[in-house]
Amino acid sequence: MAKKRKASPPSPNELDPIIHERLRLGILSVLAVQESISFTELRDLLQTTDGNLSVQARRLESAGYIICDKQFEDRKPRSTYRLSPAGRAALEEYLEKLTSLLPDIDRVRNAGQRELPRAIDPLPSTS
Numbered sequence: 001m002a003k004k005r006k007a008s009p010p011s012p013n014e015l016d017p018i019i020h021e022r023l024r025l026g027i028l029s030v031l032a033v034q035e036s037i038s039f040t041e042l043r044d045l046l047q048t049t050d051g052n053l054s055v056q057a058r059r060l061e062s063a064g065y066i067i068c069d070k071q072f073e074d075r076k077p078r079s080t081y082r083l084s085p086a087g088r089a090a091l092e093e094y095l096e097k098l099t100s101l102l103p104d105i106d107r108v109r110n111a112g113q114r115e116l117p118r119a120i121d122p123l124p125s126t127s
Contacts, residue, residue, distance in 0.1 A: 010097045018063045019094045023056045031083035039079040
């Protein structure tokens, strides 16, 4: 009977570059817990500018991660965003990979109750 080989942990380079940007991760995180949200609500929640949110949302929409519904209300355009099934799957995969890169927090906290070094000397001592 063959032993199961433990898969090596992913490298940081394997994280989805579309998601691994602060504002795009924020957009997906909001949409993961809220069915839909308007552009204005999302902008205010993420504390960003109209232009930056528009560019980053378009990147996610081009990747198929979010869906943008555009309507007019009282002659004003209103954009509402939703997470697509592909976006939910990509976010879940991203979070799984990210989690596997992180150390076990309980083990870090309880590692002999010792403090982690405050700084690391970048150059070895020559003496």
